[in-house]
Amino acid sequence: MYFWRGQDLTEGNAQVFGSLDYAHSTGLYAGIWGSSELGGTEYDLYAGYAGSLGDFSYDIAYVDYNYPNSGEYTDDGEYRDLQEVILSLGYAGFSAAGYFGVGDYGRGDDSVDNEDNYYTVGYAYDKYGxxxxxxxxxxxxxxxxxxxLSYALTDELGFTVSKVVDSDDLSEMEDNDDALFVVTYALSF
Structure with missing residues (x-):
């Protein structure tokens, strides 16, 4: 499944994705990520800077999400692409991140301001998170x-259980929905 921010975007269907990344010793990095998605494709372009000072880690990135032939379209026939600036901080197993909507949803005359934000806090110890x-x-x-809740059996094989615990009245998610169980296997070349 395409598991993203507590959601199954492919409605239980299989999905394949991959990335091509470059990282420099200074902490600068960039890449492209692509996936097969229900009804089309997605590709994301990103660049950022990451580093650490002892147990303290930081990362700032810009991500441009693109949906060339799938999903919700504007009146001009273009998908509502979006951009985010992501700030992540970590210390001794604890983490916090903010995903700040910037730019517009979509492109052209039918675009609207992206003012949506997403936040996470977390803790990881050994293979658990x-x-x-x-x-x-x-x-x-x-x-x-x-x-x-996640568990990494190996460096390649991981398991996650996700549950929506609270939702607003008009949210597409409902807190009484079933939990999602996600199995991931990563291949490195």
Whole structure:
């Protein structure tokens, strides 16, 4: 499944994705990520800077999400692409991140301001992790919060259970929905 921020975007269907990344010793990095998605494709372009000072880690990135032939379209026939600036901080197993909507949803005359933000806090110890994520969307009554519990059996094989624990009245998520169980296997070349 395409598991993203507590959601199954492919409605239980299989999905394949991959990335091509470059990282420099200074902490600068860039890449492209692509996936097969229900009804089309997605590709994301990103660049950022990451580093650490002892147990303290930091990362700032810009991500441009693109949906060339799938999903919700504007009146001009273009998908509502979006951009985010992501700030992540970590210390001794604890983490916090903010995903700040910038630019517009979509392109051209039918675009609208992206004022949606998403936040996470988490803790990881050895092979175990917990993350709480919540949306702060511009549209009223559309936010939700989810909790993810994860376990990494190996460096390649991991498991996650995710559950929406709170949702606003107009959110596409409901806190009584079933939990999601996600199995991931990563291949490195």
């Amino acid at each position: 917990i993350t709480v994520g919540t949306w702060d969307r511009d549209a009223d009554d559309t936010n939700y919060t989810h909790v993810d």
